[in-house]
Amino acid sequence: xxxxxxxxxxxxxxxxxxxxxxxxxxxxxxxxxxxxxxxxxxxxxxxxxxxxxxxxxxxxxxxxxxxxxxxxxxxxxxxxxxxxxxxxxxxxxxxxxxxxxxxxxxxxxxxxxxxxxxxxxxxxxxxxxxxxxxxxxxxxxxxxxxxxxxxxxxxxxxxxxxxxxxxxxxxxxxxxxxxxxxxxxxxxxxxxxxxxxxxxxxxxxxxxxxxxxxxxxxxxxxxxxxxxxxxxxxxxxxxxxxxxxxxxxxxxxxxxxxxxxxxxxxxxxxxxxxxxxxxxxxxxxxxxxxxxxxxxxxxxxxxxxxxxxxxxxxxxxxxxxxxxxxxxxxxxxxxxxxxxxxxxxxxxxxxxxxxxxxxxxxxxxxxxxxxxx
Numbered sequence: 601x602x603x604x605x606x607x608x609x610x611x612x613x614x615x616x617x618x619x620x621x622x623x624x625x626x627x628x629x630x631x632x633x634x635x636x637x638x639x640x641x642x643x644x645x646x647x648x649x650x651x652x653x654x655x656x657x658x659x660x661x662x663x664x665x666x667x668x669x670x671x672x673x674x675x676x677x678x679x680x681x682x683x684x685x686x687x688x689x690x691x692x693x694x695x696x697x698x699x700x701x702x703x704x705x706x707x708x709x710x711x712x713x714x715x716x717x718x719x720x721x722x723x724x725x726x727x728x729x730x731x732x733x734x735x736x737x738x739x740x741x742x743x744x745x746x747x748x749x750x751x752x753x754x755x756x757x758x759x760x761x762x763x764x765x766x767x768x769x770x771x772x773x774x775x776x777x778x779x780x781x782x783x784x785x786x787x788x789x790x791x792x793x794x795x796x797x798x799x800x801x802x803x804x805x806x807x808x809x810x811x812x813x814x815x816x817x818x819x820x821x822x823x824x825x826x827x828x829x830x831x832x833x834x835x836x837x838x839x840x841x842x843x844x845x846x847x848x849x850x851x852x853x854x855x856x857x858x859x860x861x862x863x864x865x866x867x868x869x870x871x872x873x874x875x876x877x878x879x880x881x882x883x884x885x886x887x888x889x890x891x892x893x894x895x896x897x898x899x900x901x902x903x904x905x906x907x908x909x910x911x912x913x914x915x916x917x918x919x920x921x922x923x924x925x926x927x928x929x930x931x932x933x934x935x936x937x938x939x940x941x942x943x944x945x946x947x948x949x950x951x952x953x954x955x956x957x958x959x960x961x962x963x964x965x966x967x968x969x970x971x972x973x
Contacts, residue, residue, distance in 0.1 A: 605760060605761050605818050607757045607761065607817075607826040608822045609814060609816060609915055610814075611690055612689050612813075612814070612815030613685075613814050614682040614685025614688075615813070616654055616682055617808065617909060618638075618654060618898075618900060621654075630895070631922070637652050637806050637897065637900055639792075639793075645785070649792075650792060652810070652898075652902065653776060654809055654810070671728070673712070673719070673725070674775055675774070678809075678810075679725070680729065683701075683769060683813045690817075692815065694769070696766075696767075698767065699736070701739040701768075702771065703722070703725065703739045703742070704743070704748040704751065704772040704905075705742075705772065705773050705904035705905075706780075707777065707780055708720070709721075710777055722743060726738055726739040726741055740755070744964075746906060746907075747907060747963060748958075749770075749905055749908040749909070749911070750831075751831055751907070753814065753816070754829035754964060756768035756770045763818075765818075767816070768815070769816075770813065772811070772902075772907055772908030781807060789805060790807065791803050791804035791805060791806055791870060794897050795870035795896055795900075796870050796897070796930070797868030797893075797897060797928060798938060799930055799931060799932075800933055801930075805896060805901045806900040807900050807901055807903075808902045814908055824968055824969065825968060826967070827969055828855045828856075829964070829965065830850075830852075830854035830855040831963065832846075832854070833960070833963065834846040835847075841873055842877060842961065843877065844877075844880055844884075845877045845878060845882075848878060849884050851963045851965040855965035855967045856885070856967060861887070862947070863891050863947070864891070864952070864953045864954075865893065865895070865913070865914035865954045866955050867956050869901050874957060877957070879936030882938055883938075888938055888939065889939050894926050907964065911954050911966070915952075917949065918949040918950075922949075923947050924944050925941055930942075949970070951969040952967070952969070953965060954967075954968070
């Protein structure tokens with residue numbers, strides 16, 4: 601069709617997580633099936649926790665970085681670090697009015713709420729990022745619980761399709777905090793060991809921290825493009841998912857629009873209710889035989905970063921035609937079977953579905969595919 605706009609997933613990608621301080625190191629450990637989850641003490645929480653914590657994110661800081669650290673929170677430094685890695689790989693004018701920055705996060709600087717309420721606001725972080733990069737626009741904040749990262753990619757795709765911008769920088773980030781960990785502890789939702797997504801013996805999740813950036817563009821061509829994306833809310837409960845997976849079912853149905861997929865990078869938190877809900881939705885969609893994994897046992901549940909970093913990993917898997925083992929899985933949920941990837945193996949991957957689900961009944965799905973395969 602003449603005039604059709606393509607949303608390219610460019611090579612402009614960056615990340616920092618429990619697996620590594622950049623994309624190459626993270627992928628090396630991912631493809632080696634190494635988990636970044638470690639048992640540790642966090643703050644003054646008495647329990648030993650299994651967490652996906654970033655190690656030495658900035659290395660030995662330069663004088664400029666020391667000054668920067670005084671102005672920016674750890675959360676904001678991670679956003680900048682992953683974004684700078686992404687920018688180093690392609691050429692765009694980040695200061696142009698035709699470029700927009702999307703910040704996807706669940707909690708941002710939430711631990712500052714008692715000591716510096718103004719700086720705990722997501723708008724404060726957005727302003728710091730705008731000033732650091734001298735952006736033409738205030739970054740758009742997407743904060744929709746744990747679907748924030750996927751929702752940010754979907755919104756970026758939509759504005760490119762509308763011709764409003766040429767480039768969209770999507771950065772998802774969240775850090776470990778006492779506030780968030782205490783909340784999940786109160787739900788009794790944390791696993792004391794490396795989590796087991798979709799396994800019949802799963803008991804809970806591991807929290808993690810990460811920042812990941814993907815630059816989308818209608819001008820810079822690449823091997824993969826976003827086809828479609830959708831969000832849906834099942835309005836079931838503030839923290840409990842729909843038992844029938846209604847919201848996820850609707851988001852996936854609209855994103856797929858009748859198309860087949862070769863691989864699903866699913867949410868898979870390893871909590872009893874979430875994984876059962878996803879299994880219901882995928883079975884209802886007729887996707888139970890499609891190879892599927894969760895990456896939560898590698899890096900933990902990274903909240904607002906999850907959708908971006910897991911999309912980055914899924915694109916890398918598709919580039920290599922390699923499906924990655926769903927770490928921690930051994931036996932299917934009794935009622936709803938899925939084709940969980942037990943061992944990493946070569947497989948032709950043309951089209952990928954990435955999903956996310958979160959509190960408040962929020963769900964998202966995005967479909968991307970290889971170009972001219």
